[in-house]
Amino acid sequence: MRIKFLLFALYRDLVGAEELELVVPPGSTAADAVTALRARGGGSSRLPERPVVAINRIYAGLDEILSDNDELALLPPVAGG
Amino acid sequence: MNSHCCHRWPVVDLQSAMQPALITREAIDTAAVLAAVSAPAHGAVALFLGTVREQNDGRPVSGMRYDSYEAMASDVLAEIVAEAAATMGEGEIVAVHRIGELSIGDVSVAIAAASPHRAPAFDAARYIIEEIKLRLPVWKQEHYNDGSQRWLA
Numbered sequence: 001m002r003i004k005f006l007l008f009a010l011y012r013d014l015v016g017a018e019e020l021e022l023v024v025p026p027g028s029t030a031a032d033a034v035t036a037l038r039a040r041g042g043g044s045s046r047l048p049e050r051p052v053v054a055i056n057r058i059y060a061g062l063d064e065i066l067s068d069n070d071e072l073a074l075l076p077p078v079a080g081g
Numbered sequence: 082m083n084s085h086c087c088h089r090w091p092v093v094d095l096q097s098a099m100q101p102a103l104i105t106r107e108a109i110d111t112a113a114v115l116a117a118v119s120a121p122a123h124g125a126v127a128l129f130l131g132t133v134r135e136q137n138d139g140r141p142v143s144g145m146r147y148d149s150y151e152a153m154a155s156d157v158l159a160e161i162v163a164e165a166a167a168t169m170g171e172g173e174i175v176a177v178h179r180i181g182e183l184s185i186g187d188v189s190v191a192i193a194a195a196s197p198h199r200a201p202a203f204d205a206a207r208y209i210i211e212e213i214k215l216r217l218p219v220w221k222q223e224h225y226n227d228g229s230q231r232w233l234a
Contacts, residue, residue, distance in 0.1 A: 006150065008148055008149075008150055008218070008220060009148050009220035009222065009232050010220070010232040010234070013232070054150070054153055054218070057150075057152055057153040057156060058153075058156075059216070073150055073153065073218075075150065075218055076220055076232065076234060077234040078214070078215070078216060078217055078218055078219060078220065079219065079220050079221045079232075079233040079234060080147075080149075080178060080190070080213045080214060080217040080218075080219030080220075080221070081131045081189065081190055081210060081213050081214050081217075081219075
């Protein structure tokens with residue numbers, strides 16, 4: 001299934017892209033998808049193993065199972081205000 | 082009649098257009114934020130402004146870039162405001178967060194809470210800024226006088 005990653009701030013700089021798509025096996029969790037992204041190597045391998053994530057704009061646990069075409073956002077520690 | 086001259090409707094328009102929670106790339110009109118919550122029943126209005134500071138950790142800052150997951154940030158800010166409003170009870174709240182390139186002294190966040198009494202107004206404004214710090218998907222990158230920059234965490 002196809003997963004759309006969204007990357008922000010420091011993570012976007014590390015990966016060198018705002019968004020990208022990867023195909024992961026059905027039944028993959030958010031953690032599995034992050035592992036697949038980190039395995040691309042380069043700056044992506046410097047992403048944390050267990051980042052804060054949001055699935056389809058809602059904070060989610062890394063053990064949550066993804067669905068086809070889910071939007072998986074990797075969120076650096078927030079710093080608003 | 083000159084429609085561009087003396088009508089007062091734009092002021093009313095601004096008030097009715099002010100959403101309770103807003104992520105914007107425009108400069109924040111703090112007077113409009115205040116006006117949006119003010120009402121005869123509200124004897125207390127707390128206004129909190131966050132502004133871009135000229136230094137951080139002793140290092141001179143020349144400006145700041147705010148990045149955001151805009152679609153999610155709008156939802157999260159609305160959620161935070163709704164929580165504060167539920168606790169506050171009677172009153173009005175508006176919270177605005179600016180993103181994009183900001184200069185020293187620019188207002189990055191404005192929160193106005195109006196209530197019949199001061200304690201709920203102060204509490205609501207305080208709650209919102211603390212929750213923004215915890216969970217609003219917004220990031221800032223400081224620009225330094227020497228041309229370098231750094232994402233804050």
